[in-house]
Amino acid sequence: MSNTNDLRFECVHCGNCCTDLNTLVNTTYLDILRISNGLNLTQKEVIEILGFYVFDKKPTIKEIERMVVPPIETERGLAFTGLKKRPNCQCYFYDSKKKRCSIYNFRPNFCRTFPFTFKVFVNKDKSDENAIKVNFTEKSLQYCEGIGEEAPVIEKDIWVKI
Helix, strand or coil: EEHHHCECCCCCCCCHHCCCCCCCCCHHHHHHHHHHHHHHHHHHHHHEEEEEEEECEEEEEEEEHHHCCCCEEEEEEEEEEEEEEECCCEEEEEEEEEEEECHHHHHHHHHHHCCCEEEEECCCCCCCCCCCEEEEEEHHHHHHCCCCCCCCCCCCCHHCCC
């Protein structure tokens, strides 16, 4: 893993990541199972919390790389599943009074890794391990209040949990 000493972050529960108009939390199959099992939801209830999002226009390679799960090709274009948002643009599971996620223990990988992005660089000569480059997402640099010089450096045991 590279450059982790430069990454200072501590969640201050500002809720910006959960309430941003343009942030959609895409979900993996395992995310859906984790939430469903954690909340003991029926199939019908699971469908009620998920959205099926179709891109208006073909996403760029850079946009696809930023997704936790790549989109799938459908008859209506590229699409992905994600958590629904309330009419006020808040995540369905964000509790604005408590300023916290109501499914924190079952949250999707997108949320578990925010505000970070990970890129694997494959070592072609096989003489050394592959490298993982860790950075802040572009979005997090716009609104995450937990990023900054006063925040602690992320410790290695935290990276292992992510």
